[in-house]
Amino acid sequence: xxxxxxxxxxxxxxxxxxxxxxxxxxMPLVGANSGQSxxxxxxxxxxxxxxxxxxxxxxDVGDVIINLGVNDIKVTMPVEATWKTNFLTVxxxxxxxxxxxxxxxxxxxxxxxxxxxxxxxxxxxDIVASRSFLHLGPDERVWMEGGDDGATMTTDGLxxxxxxxxxxxAQWQTVLGY
Numbered sequence: 001x002x003x004x005x006x007x008x009x010x011x012x013x014x015x016x017x018x019x020x021x022x023x024x025x026x027m028p029l030v031g032a033n034s035g036q037s038x039x040x041x042x043x044x045x046x047x048x049x050x051x052x053x054x055x056x057x058x059x060d061v062g063d064v065i066i067n068l069g070v071n072d073i074k075v076t077m078p079v080e081a082t083w084k085t086n087f088l089t090v091x092x093x094x095x096x097x098x099x100x101x102x103x104x105x106x107x108x109x110x111x112x113x114x115x116x117x118x119x120x121x122x123x124x125x126d127i128v129a130s131r132s133f134l135h136l137g138p139d140e141r142v143w144m145e146g147g148d149d150g151a152t153m154t155t156d157g158l159x160x161x162x163x164x165x166x167x168x169x170a171q172w173q174t175v176l177g178y
Contacts, residue, residue: 001055001063001098002055002064002065003034003051003052003055003064004067004068005036005037005038005039005068006036006037007067007070008034008036008067034051034052034054034055036051038071039071040068040069040071040072041068041072041078041083041086041087041090042086044068044086045089045090048090048093052094052097061098061101062100063101063102063103063104064101064103064104065104065137066090066137067106067108068087068108069087069107069108070108070110070140070158072120073108073117075113077116077119084123084127087123087124088127088130088131091103091127091131095133102133103131103135104136104137104172104175105124105128105135105137106137106138106140107121107136107137107139107141108120108140109141109144109145109150110157110158111154111156111157114145117141118141121139135175136175137171138172143167143171144164153167
């Protein structure tokens, strides 16, 4: 199951990931997805039930991959404690619905906000350390920035390009151990 903002809503990298996993494992896989364009953690908390229901996941979910936070990266960052509390509210509800799932968190990045992305990555590290079911996912500060300020992996410094879709899927595949 994938949860996130517009980069998850787009739904382009998930079929690539599922096809790669099918090729590697030979197992048929079903993906559930809930991406909400332009949303940050405040909107996710306010609409949590609706957004999670939109993912359509039923029964056992093996892995939940989450890419949230890029819309919270701003010149003036949110209050750290509030942001962490909001993210943990989302994560605890995901865990309550899917108690056996491994939950992975992407560390987001966008052009022009590298220092803020570094700050948020630290917050995400703290969050992952606070719950046994949480794991670090890929780091967009590395693969998406790519040494060229996102020129290859993005169309606009925020949204994935064709190369970015393929790389996002490959990054998740690696983190998931396939």
